[in-house]
Amino acid sequence: MAMSAIEDLKLCSVDITAAFINGDLDEEIYMKQPEGFHIDSPSKVCRLRKSLYGLKQSARQWNKKLHSVLTELGFKHIESDRSVYIYSNGEVRIIVPIYIDDITPASKSPEAIDKYVQLLSQHFKCHDLGPTRFLLGIAVERDCSTRTLKLHQSQFILDLLEKYNMSDCKPVLTVRID
16 A cells, blocks of 8 residues: 555455365365255255365465456466465556455556456456445545555444444543543
8 A cells, every 4th residue: 555655556356256166175174065056856955066165175266266367367476475465567557466366456557457357357257346435344545646655444333333323422532640
């Protein structure tokens, strides 16, 4: 985030739909047939060919799949943080931090980001959420003219006040007495 503010990089948010079901399984896993879906007899089991939410392997298999796709697209992960990938080709540089299925590409070139998202959507069902406004529940406000970026959770605080019926409370100054 700091780098995007300092270097005036464009930030975009991309969400991968149902990410964990994209992972390929390395081992044989069987499951009972889901309720209401029975082929032959209900006692038969199904062999999974793709990962599912709830499997212990799901997160790892999704990570392996995403890594192979990004590598195929020319990205390399940085050694200090395996969840950050960088693509660099001449003038074009894209930094891609990843948090499970939330991807936030940053680049000086909006066209490069659009091309990257288009290539990614050939492999996974993606939702381009446009310029980054929220990231992991934290609001992101940018002022590109001053190259500043502000992170806050004011909506979260308002939601908490509402949840505990305190949205109409009045602030009071508290002073510590030693």
